[in-house]
Amino acid sequence: MKKIVILTLTLLSVSTVIAQNKKKQDQDAIKSMCGCYEVNFNFAETFEYVEDSTYIASKTKHDKGLEWVQLVEDEDNKISMQHLLIVGPPTQPYIVKHWRQDWEYQNTNLYQYNHDNKWDFVQLSKNDVKGQWTQKVFQVDDSPRYEGSSTWVHVDGKSYWENETSAPLPRREYTKRSDYNVTTRRNRHEIVANGWIHDQDNDKVIREDGKPDVIIAQEKGFNTYVKVDDTKCKAAQDYWKENQAKWAIVRAKWDDVFSRNTDLILEEKVDNKVLYKYLFDAENYNSAETINPIIESFVKK
Template identity: 30%
Template sequence: MAALADGYVFSYGFGEIGAPTPRGGTTRGAPVEPATDPGPRYRAVQAEGLSSRERDRRAILALAGEFKTTFEFVETATLIPDLPRDDRPYRSWATEYVFVLEDLPELIRLQHVLVMRFVDDDGDISDPMVTKHWRQDWHWQPDHRWRYRGDGKWTRQAVTTDRGIWKQAVYQVGDAPRYEALGQWHHRDGMSTWHSESFDRPLPRREHSVRDDYGILAGRHQITLTPTGWLHAQENRKLRLDEDGNRQAIATETGLNRYQRIEGFDMTPGRELWDRQSAFWAAVRTEWHRLQQQHEVLEVRREVDGQSRFARLFGLAEEIADADDETVARRVREAIRPYVTPAD
């Protein structure tokens, strides 16, 4: 019963009753008011007479909004003899503002910004903690994608398709590549879901901070709209590479991220942060685009001289927020350059 009281269903089912204490977020958030009425963006997806592409676009735009988000992952099996299963489920949460950064016929950019208020042991609510979060770009019928090869290496790969494909390109908090996946939206039985292909990516922070026995997370994703939010489901494989580049799956993982739209939550600090830093992050996006246009292979490092890439950029974002465009572009290029090596 302890496992149920903790809200966990994905216990292993064998051995002692109960589940290990989850790892991940241990803080409590301020109370939120879940939305109960479908918003206009969700209703727009349900409209009659739309082309498949237009319905897809509206489904992507429906991912924007103000959300309470929960992140849950569990390692479901090990595939190597004598390798213990990581039996501590991962759980975390956030309140975030997701807005449409760019809306073009063949490209939609969505930017996530965290606005989190914490409750302490006395029940007091903190001032908001505000920070830029991840970004997702949706490309219609892309002509290329960047594939992760392990050890921080990315390779540009041509794409040829006419099957109504959308590429979801996901970027880390500092706008470095995180993964790019091809997939299709399906609108059936009143439900809209994007199904991805299988793709590889670097270890997310929840894993690379605690694991060093594998180097690639491979899997398939599904994104499903609900009347008051969306679900992001993952089925992943943890892969180890040997010296010859041979792949060995060592474990499987299931994940589910829930985005519940909320009402009456003050996201003003997130909007203010973006207003102040938007020119800086536009320069960061431009620099990454330049690198990816000029090279076929890139090696991207997390840290240089003990300083993480995202920490350096986050500090710079505040330092030069009011600088002129030329200065911002130069300082951004200087900041990113040590972390990226063209390998072609």
């Protein structure tokens, strides 16, 4: 009996060490996405399913940019990274606060996008997310975008994470198209020798309550992040030093909203203005007293 107990404890100890080593691999892979990158954004519509001769496919998109990925939080079970896009000439760079990605280990609470600016609060079991990381992606104003939980894979010299989830239309589409209202995203983040790749295979979906989803088209996205010297992104680093306190207030307010653990519906506009235009107004929205009420005004009761 004593030998069985010792063997059991030994196996548990080995299992714990293996899990800890795997978690450290995951953390290293996630944090390796930080730094300064030359980014190529590529999107092309691949297949059409609508039986409509007047249907016009989205134009193929090729774009480039310089982006700084700032490590915001580095905790044992949470890693947060803010993307900052650098635009304009090097002598007069302009910083665009871009998307944010948070990674949470064995997270059980998700806000999954439904449609038409509604996110459903979903609780998963601990068994469902064992060893997994949830990627939570946020808009430029730190409002929710999409979330999904999957396992990081490290095999044959590769490190990657794959997930499928629903999302609102991307910025490149929602100002131009109204013939669909949901993007089913199949995301793959892969770490490579010179940086990382964001690989996507997406469905353009019409979603209505009480009806099955209708896929009108599919698209391929292939975004490459090629590492360059951090000094090329100094303007973004300086921006973050000057503005990080403000955006910490914004994140804290959204954390308060998310902690209510209930379905979330957001207004598209308040007084005919979208949220990011309020929050990008540095002069009038720079404290909790001004930021918290405006965010709350976008949350439907």
